[in-house]
Each structure stands twice: as structure tokens, then as C-alpha cells.
Amino acid sequence: MASAPSKLYADDVSLVVVLVDTNPFFWSASSLSFSQFLSHVLAFLNAILTLNQLNQVVVIATGYNSCNYIFDSSSDLNQSFENGRMPVMCSSLLQKLEEFLIKDEQLSKEVPEGRIKSSLLSGSLSMALCYIQRVFRSGALHPHPRILCLQGSPDGPEQYVAIMNAIFSAQRSMVPIDSCYMGAQNSAFLQQASYITGGVHHKPQHLDGLFQYLMTIFATDLHSRSFLHLPKPVGVDFRASCFCHKNTIDMGYICSVCLSIFCKHHKKCSTCGSVFGQAQSEAASTSDKKRKTPET
Amino acid sequence: MNNGGARRMNGGGEEDDDEDYVNGDLDAWERTYTDERSWESLQEDESGLLRPIDNKALYHSQYRRRLRSLSSTATAARIQKGLIRYLYLVIDLSRAASETDFRPSRIVVIAKHVEAFIREFFDQNPLSQVGLLTIKDGVAQCLTDLGGSPESHIKALMNKLECSGDSSLQNALDLVDGYLNQIPSYGHREVLILYSALSTCDPGDIMETIQKCKKSKIRCSVIGLAAEMFICKHLCQETGGTYSVALDESHFKELILEHAPPPPAIAEFATANLIKMGFPQRAAEGSISICSCHKEAKVGAGYTCPRCKARVCELPTECCICGLTLVSSPHLARSYHHLFPIAPFDEVPPFSLNDPNHKLQRNCFGCQQSLLNPGNKPGLLVVCPKCKGYFCLDCDIYIHESLHNCPGCDSFRHSKADKE
Numbered sequence: 016m017a018s019a020p021s022k023l024y025a026d027d028v029s030l031v032v033v034l035v036d037t038n039p040f041f042w043s044a045s046s047l048s049f050s051q052f053l054s055h056v057l058a059f060l061n062a063i064l065t066l067n068q069l070n071q072v073v074v075i076a077t078g079y080n081s082c083n084y085i086f087d088s089s090s091d092l093n094q095s096f097e098n099g100r101m102p103v104m105c106s107s108l109l110q111k112l113e114e115f116l117i118k119d120e121q122l123s124k125e126v127p128e129g130r131i132k133s134s135l136l137s138g139s140l141s142m143a144l145c146y147i148q149r150v151f152r153s154g155a156l157h158p159h160p161r162i163l164c165l166q167g168s169p170d171g172p173e174q175y176v177a178i179m180n181a182i183f184s185a186q187r188s189m190v191p192i193d194s195c196y197m198g199a200q201n202s203a204f205l206q207q208a209s210y211i212t213g214g215v216h217h218k219p220q221h222l223d224g225l226f227q228y229l230m231t232i233f234a235t236d237l238h239s240r241s242f243l244h245l246p247k248p249v250g251v252d253f254r255a256s257c258f259c260h261k262n263t264i265d266m267g268y269i270c271s272v273c274l275s276i277f278c279k280h281h282k283k284c285s286t287c288g289s290v291f292g293q294a295q296s297e298a299a300s301t302s303d304k305k306r307k308t309p310e311t
Numbered sequence: 312m313n314n315g316g317a318r319r320m321n322g323g324g325e326e327d328d329d330e331d332y333v334n335g336d337l338d339a340w341e342r343t344y345t346d347e348r349s350w351e352s353l354q355e356d357e358s359g360l361l362r363p364i365d366n367k368a369l370y371h372s373q374y375r376r377r378l379r380s381l382s383s384t385a386t387a388a389r390i391q392k393g394l395i396r397y398l399y400l401v402i403d404l405s406r407a408a409s410e411t412d413f414r415p416s417r418i419v420v421i422a423k424h425v426e427a428f429i430r431e432f433f434d435q436n437p438l439s440q441v442g443l444l445t446i447k448d449g450v451a452q453c454l455t456d457l458g459g460s461p462e463s464h465i466k467a468l469m470n471k472l473e474c475s476g477d478s479s480l481q482n483a484l485d486l487v488d489g490y491l492n493q494i495p496s497y498g499h500r501e502v503l504i505l506y507s508a509l510s511t512c513d514p515g516d517i518m519e520t521i522q523k524c525k526k527s528k529i530r531c532s533v534i535g536l537a538a539e540m541f542i543c544k545h546l547c548q549e550t551g552g553t554y555s556v557a558l559d560e561s562h563f564k565e566l567i568l569e570h571a572p573p574p575p576a577i578a579e580f581a582t583a584n585l586i587k588m589g590f591p592q593r594a595a596e597g598s599i600s601i602c603s604c605h606k607e608a609k610v611g612a613g614y615t616c617p618r619c620k621a622r623v624c625e626l627p628t629e630c631c632i633c634g635l636t637l638v639s640s641p642h643l644a645r646s647y648h649h650l651f652p653i654a655p656f657d658e659v660p661p662f663s664l665n666d667p668n669h670k671l672q673r674n675c676f677g678c679q680q681s682l683l684n685p686g687n688k689p690g691l692l693v694v695c696p697k698c699k700g701y702f703c704l705d706c707d708i709y710i711h712e713s714l715h716n717c718p719g720c721d722s723f724r725h726s727k728a729d730k731e
Contacts, residue, residue, distance in 0.1 A: 082722040084679055124725055138722030141710075145677030145718055148709045176651055179644035180715045187434070187713060211641060253639035254590040265592065265617040266635070268585035271395050271497035273650060274438075274643050280585060287391075289583035 026238035030071040030150060030158040031063055032143040037116060038079045038168040040132035041198065045167060047222040052197075053112075055226040056165065057105055063234055064088060071158055073146060074108065075139045076115050077166070080122035082138040084146075085111045133171030136164070136204070140181040140192075147190055159237050160190055161214070167197040170204045178204050185212045193233050197222055203252060210251045217246050258286065371691070371704040378655050378711065392649050393499030393576035395586075396439035397457055398432070399487045400425065400503050402468075404447040405478035407508040407537065413560055417507050417536050418472050424564050425505070426465050431571040433461045435649075437627055437642040442490065443468060444483060448476030449512050451483040457494070459627055478506070480542065481513035484520045488527055497584035500529040501552075503570055506543060507536045517542065525549050528580040534566050551577060573649055589617045589635045591626070603631040648715035656693035656707050675703040677710070677718045695719050 035056065042049040060072050074086040086108040140162070147160040162185070185192055191214035194205035201218065209216035219228040232245060254263045257278040268277045273287040283290050337345070353361050402408075402421060413420040429441060443454040443464055455467045483504065491500045502524075511517070524531060524546075532552035533543040539556050547554040557563035591614035594600065600622040602609045613622045619633040627638040675682055675692070680703050682692050693707045694700065700719030702710070710717060 080724045087679070122723075122725065135722055135724060137716060138718060141714060141716045141718035141721050142677055144714060145675075145706050145709065146679060148705065149678035149680055152705060174721075176644070176647045177716045177721050179641065180648050182641075183645060184714045207641065251593065253641065254592065255640040255643065264590065266587065266589045269588050269643070270583065271581070271586055272391060272583045274394060274646055276643070277585065284583065284585075291583050291585050 026159075027236040028067055028069045028158040029063075029236040030073070030147070030160040032073045032075065032146060032160065032162045033060065034075050034077050034136070034139045034143060034162065034164045034166070035085070036077045036134050036136075036164075036166045036168055036197075037112075037119070038077070038132065038134040039116075039120070040079065041134070041167040045197070045222075047197070047225065051223070052225065053109070055229065057108070058226055059229040059234065062230060066234065067236075069158065073143075075142055076112060076119075077134045077136055077139040077164075077168075078115065078119035079132070079134055080119050081115075082135050082142060083115050084142070085115060131169050131171055133174065134166070134168040135174070136166065136168075136171075137174040137177035137181060140164075140178065140185075144181060144184055144188070144190070147188065151188070161237060162190060162192045163233055164192065164194040164205060164208070165197070166194060166202060166205060169198060169200060170202050175204070178208070182208045182211050189213075191215075191237065195219065195225075195228065195233065197225075206248070206251050207253070210248045215240075215245050216248060371708065374708055375655075375658070391576045392573040393501075393581065394436065394438065394573055394646050394649060395498050395581075396436055396501055396573060397442075397491060397494045397498045398439065398501040398503060399442045399444055399457075399490065400429075400505070401444045401446065401451070401483045401487065402454075402505050403478050403507045404445045404472075404474045405476055405508045406474055407478065409474040410507065410537075413536065413563070418474055420560055420563065421505055421507075421536070422468060422472055424567050425468060427564070428567045428571060429461050429464055431568055433459070435571050435645065436573060437645050438636075438638065444486060445471065446478050446480075446483050447474070449479045449482070451479065451486045453486065453490070457490070459629075460625075477512045478508035478510070479513055480504070480506075480511040480546075481515060481517045481520045484517075484524055484531070484546075488520070488524055488529065491529055492527060495584070495586075496582045497586060499573075499576060499581050500527070501574075502529055502531045503567075504531065504533045504543075505536070505567075506533055506540075509537050509540065511542065521546050521549050530574070530577075530580070532570060534563070536563065573646075587635065589630070589637045590639060591615050591617055591623070591637050594622060604628075653711070653715060653717050653720075654696055655711065656695050656702060659692050659694050659701070675706055676700040676722075677702055677706040680705075698723060 033056070037049075042052075060074070063072055064070055070088075072086070072088040073084070076083055076085050143162050147162075150157050150160055182192065185208075190212065192208045192212045193214040194202070194209050194216045196202045196205055196216070196218045206216050208214070215232060217228060217232055219225060235243060252263070254265050255267065255276050256262060257264050257267055258275050259277055259279075262278065264276070264278050268280060269275070270277070270284040270287065270289065270291075272289045273284060275284060275286040277284075281291070355361060402425065404418065408418040408421065409416050411417075432439070432441060437459075440457040440459050441464055442457040445452055445454050454471060455464050458464065484502075487502050491502075494500065529550060530552045531546050531550040533547055533554045535543060535554070535556040537556075539554075544554050546552075553569075555566045557566055594611060594613045594615050596611045599608055599610050600613070600615075601607065602613060602624055603621040604624050609622070609624075613624055614626060614637065615622060616630040616633065616635060616637060618635050619630060621630055621632040623630060623637060627636070627642050629636055673682060674680060682701060682703060691704055692701050693704065695702065695717050698717060698719035700717070702719075
């Protein structure tokens with residue numbers, strides 16, 4: 016269904032979809048304040064728009080309870096011919112961002128302690144990919160799309176399947192996913208995303224120089240990247256975790272029915288209930304589960 | 312102008328002279344009109360003006376019909392699918408395959424779409440294996456063994472496309488049966504036959520062979536390119552496969568790609584088993600080792616088998632030295648969307664914008680495209696049954712065919728649709 020992008024305006028016109036992490040749990044504990052972060056990001060977005068007259072920028076906010084579109088540089092409201100675009104862009108973007116944050120906070124409910132406070136990256140990735148498909152449909156002339164994730168929240172393991180689906184879809188449509196991770200630990204999801212789709216992953220060491228990292232690593236269009244030395248993927252870990260202990264394993268057992276990973280030999284699969292080693296017709300006790308894999 | 316015809320086709324040698332003779336006095340630009348009837352793709356709208364056929368709505372209604380037929384068997388529940396498949400692709404290279412009713416000839420069209428099918432198959436089923444078989448001069452021969460690398464199959468196929476002789480269904484089924492009896496018991500055994508001939512020359516009783524296949528639990532499907540044949544229909548009914556006949560090239564492409572996603576599994580056909588697999592780490596940059604697949608020294612960029620420490624070049628593969636299946640976690644993750652499918656979206660009947668009962672979202676939730684046609688009339692849209700988000704038709708198709716995530720369900724933490 017997805018096809019390679021057809022001929023562009025010119026090689027260096029890009030559409031950058033920026034996914035901004037607004038998770039309050041992360042920003043309240045970060046050394047860089049959210050307002051400082053925004054000033055770096057706004058300067059970066061303006062710089063992209065000035066690199067080429069035809070460049071486009073779309074901003075999607077990745078919140079804790081919801082995700083939404085914040086800014087689209089190609090929409091009519093944002094094209095101003097009077098004083099240049101920048102003042103208009105800042106105020107409309109900040110206004111929509113504030114509305115989003117207020118609504119996101121109102122959606123909060125009580126969260127049990129000990130849960131990982133991750134943001135909804137899978138939702139904003141899916142929205143970004145739908146938008147990019149719309150750009151592909153718009154005709155033979157369109158910019159080179161790519162996605163940039165500015166993420167600080169830790170990975171939420173419940174989003175693994177959705178994020179992998181989004182990554183594979185991006186790989187098929189040939190859309191690179193760049194990622195700039197600002198959190199404390201490493202983000203395995205973002206490393207895998209950038210590796211599989213051919214994007215760039217970087218974890219800046221000095222967050223107060225964030226604008227510098229963004230401009231030198233993430234601002235160049237895809238065609239020019241072949242002339243630059245960008246950070247190479249170092250040690251992307253593709254080992255799996257076993258479902259029973261969540262340990263990373265390098266050799267394990269896979270259930271042939273539901274592909275669950277176990278580290279030790281079991282008699283029965285805990286995910287789908289299949290009894291191993293017997294022909295299914297003999298396993299009379301699991302007969303009602305024969306044709307359905309139960310909710311996991 | 313006339314020598315354009317002689318240079319046009321590479322395959323199907325003898326047919327060339329006939330074509331040339333028939334179209335001999337037509338210029339090249341006239342020849343294109345004999346094949347494509349471009350006036351058929353025009354329609355009149357309400358005011359009598361000409362416009363091209365609205366392909367979008369047609370495509371979408373076809374897509375929804377297909378989804379409904381697929382999900383009517385599956386209902387909303389999750390049906391067990393055969394994820395580890397061992398598929399043999401049988402290609403008929405009898406003289407019927409060189410017929411030119413598919414342009415330029417049947418075998419060229421078949422080869423082109425088989426290549427696309429193999430790539431799509433490994434994309435959707437990374438743990439499965441494919442083998443190729445050909446039927447030529449009444450004899451079935453194995454072109455490639457069961458393997459997991461798409462390039463080797465495609466290369467082998469493109470070298471051997473000459474057609475001659477009769478076709479024999481029984482010989483092909485006997486050969487497949489012999490090969491598929493050697494695979495592990497947890498694998499699902501499948502055969503897909505691309506049949507161009509209208510007859511089969513068999514050495515014995517084909518009904519016995521069909522019963523043998525049925526007992527070996529092999530699911531046989533056939534895609535015919537000529538006309539419907541009873542024996543193919545009987546074979547597919549007995550073994551639980553599907554039989555379809557292609558009407559034209561695009562229909563053939565659609566039919567063959569339908570076999571790429573895993574079919575519903577019949578539980579008795581494959582025993583559940585725990586398969587030992589390794590998850591190799593990438594070798595360090597600059598390390599030098601002898602690669603076990605190419606038998607020469609290579610620097611860096613490979614994977615190390617966790618059991619015997621041999622170096623392999625690409626995944627997924629089986630370690631040459633110790634036989635351990637080596638995969639990486641994204642390969643397993645590629646199959647997860649078969650296990651956790653998203654529900655099809657419901658169509659929304661067009662209603663007026665001023666209707667107070669319906670809070671119409673102006674833009675598609677996924678791509679922000681306006682859902683209103685020019686003139687503020689609501690266009691065609693669909694809604695997710697879980698998160699109630701509105702989506703345009705193109706997002707609907709993209710979400711269900713490629714993305715497999717609903718953006719609406721994933722963008723709200725406290726909806727009922729959290730995928731835990």
C-alpha cells in the first residue's frame with residue numbers, strides 16, 4: 016500500500032514533524048526548565064523554516080494523558096506576509112500549547128504509585144505518520160518528510176507493540192525517525208526507532224546547549240546528510256526480554272502459537288494457554304481456547 | 312513505426328510474429344488505444360460535465376467489502392493465526408504460461424508479482440520460510456529449498472522463466488508432500504499454486520494424492536490464470552485452502568498479496584511447541600572474524616551466535632554451525648499486529664452539519680484533513696468504535712493496512728482501549 020515518495024520539488028526541501036514531549040512528571044524533575052527548552056525549540060523551528068522557503072514544520076505535543084496537533088506551518092492562519100512569519104508563529108504556537116497543557120492536566124486521574132510515568136509516544140507517532148501519508152497523497156511534488164522526537168520521558172513498556180507497529184510502517188514508507196533523548200536513562204525504543212528507519216539518535220550531554228545539538232545534527236535535510244558525519248548508532252541492543260522475569264536474554268524459548276518469549280522450558284504457555292508438545296486435539300482441557308488467543 | 316512491435320516483447324517468442332502481423336499496419340500510438348480504452352474512465356456528473364471516475368470512493372468501498380468478508384469469519388475476537396509458516400510456491404511453467412492474454416505474457420506478469428509477494432511475505436512473516444517449485448514438461452522440480460532470505464529466491468526465479476510442455480498437478484503435489492513432511496511439527500504447511508494451464512497430465516490417481524496431502528495437513532491454495540477448473544476447486548476444498556481465478560493483472564496482484572498475511576490456523580494442524588531461539592548481539596565495530604555464510608574474513612558489522620559464537624551476516628537466519636534459529640526482537644514484533652488486530656472502523660452515515668445531536672469534528676483525527684467537502688457538506692468518514700475519533704477514508708485504509716494502531720486510541724491514556 017505504501018509507496019516510495021515520488022520526485023520532490025528539489026532535493027533539499029523537507030517536512031519536519033516534531034513530537035514535543037510535554038510530560039509534567041519529566042519536566043518538573045529536569046535540569047532544563049520547560050520554558051528554556053521551548054526557547055531552544057522555537058529558535059530551531061524558525062531556523063528550519065529559513066533554510067528553505069518551501070520547508071514545512073508540524074508540531075505535535077506528546078502529553079501524559081493525550082496528544083494533539085499544535086502547529087502547522089503550511090496552514091493559512093500561519094502564513095503572514097506582513098512582518099515576516101516569526102512573531103506570528105511564536106504566539107500562535109505558544110497559545111495552542113498552553114491550551115493543550117491545560118486540557119491534558121484536566122484529563123488526569125489518580126495513578127497508582129510505582130508506575131513508570133511515560134508519555135504517549137505511540138499516539139503522537141501514529142498521528143505524525145497519518146499526516147505524512149496525507150502529504151504523500153497530495154501529488155507528485157511534495158517535500159521529503161521526516162519525524163523528530165524530542166523526548167525525555169522513560170519508555171512505557173505497555174506501548175511496545177504500538178511503537179513497533181509505527182516503526183515498521185515508517186520503515187515501509189521510508190520516513191526516518193530522528194530522536195533526541197533528554198532523559199536520564201537510555202531509551203531503547205527511540206534507539207531502535209532511529210536504527211530501523213535510518214534516522215539519527217542522540218542523547219545530548221549538556222542540555223543547556225540544546226539548540227546547538229538540534230542545529231548541527233537534526234536540521235539538515237535528508238539529501239545533505241550523506242555529506243555530513245552524524246552520530247553513528249552505538250550498541251543498539253536488540254535482545255529480547257523474557258515475559259516471565261523481564262530479564263534481557265540472549266537465548267530463549269518462543270511459543271509457536273503466540274510468539275511469547277520464555278527463558279526456561281515450560282509445560283504450558285502462560286499467554287495463550289497452549290500445551291506444548293502435544294497435538295492440540297489431545298489437550299481436551301484447553302479445548303475452549305483452541306481458536307482464540309485470550310486477552311493478554 | 313512498425314518495427315516498434317518487433318522490439319516490444321522479450322518473452323513468448325513465437326507469438327511475436329502473429330502480433331506483428333495483426334497490428335502490422337497500425338502505428339505505435341494507435342496500438343496503445345487498442346489496449347487501453349481511456350474513454351471508459353470518464354463519467355458524467357449531475358450537470359453533464361465530464362469528470363474521471365471517482366476512484367477514491369470505489370477503492371474505499373472495495374476495501375471495506377474485503378475487510379467485512381475477512382472479519383465476518385473472525386468476528387471481533389482474536390483468531391489464532393499460523394505465524395510460523397512453511398510455504399511452497401508452485402509456478403506452472405507449461406506452455407500455457409507463455410500465453411499473451413496478460414501483457415506481455417503470463418509468466419512475466421507472474422514473475423513480477425511473485426517477487427512483490429515474496430518481499431511482502433517476509434515482511435509480514437519474518438519467522439517463516441518459502442520454497443519455490445516449477446512444473447515444466449510434465450515434471451515438477453525444486454527451484455529453491457525452504458529458506459528465509461528473499462533475495463536468493465528472487466534471483467533463482469528470474470533466471471528460469473522459459474515455458475514449455477505440459478503441466479502436472481499430481482507431480483507437484485507429490486514433491487511438495489515429500490518436502491513438507493520433513494519440517495518441524497509446529498510449522499504450518501502451505502502450498503500456493505499459480506496455475507496457468509487448463510489441464511493436468513498425471514501419472515496416477517490425483518485423488519489419492521489429494522487425500523495424502525489432506526492427511527499430511529497441508530493447506531493448498533490455487534490461483535488460476537486461465538479458467539476455473541474442477542480439480543483445483545476440489546483440491547482447495549479438501550485441504551482447506553482458497554481457490555480464485557484472476558481476471559486481469561491488477562486482480563492477480565490483489566489475489567496473490569492476499570496470501571501474504573497469515574491465514575486462520577486450524578489448531579489440530581500444528582502442535583504448539585517451544586522453539587529455542589537465539590538473540591544475537593551486534594559484533595563490535597572493528598572486530599575481525601570469519602563469517603560462517605561467506606567463509607571469508609570480515610570486519611565488524613555482523614552478529615554473534617550466542618551458543619557457538621559463530622559470526623552471521625544478517626538476521627533472521629539459522630546458524631550454520633549449531634543450527635540455532637537466530638532472530639532479533641523486531642522480527643518477532645513484526646508479527647504482533649496479527650495477534651492484536653485493531654477493530655475495523657464503522658462507517659458514519661452522512662448527516663447535516665447543523666444537527667445538534669452530533670458534534671462533528673471538522674478535521675480527521677489522524678491527518679487533520681478537512682472532513683467537509685467544499686460547500687460545507689460533510690464528506691465520507693469513518694469512526695473508531697472504541698475511541699469515537701473521526702477519520703477520513705485514506706487514514707482508514709492506511710491504519711488498517713499498514714499502521715495497525717488507532718491514533719485515537721493511542722492518544723488517550725484513560726480510554727477503554729489501552730493496549731496492556
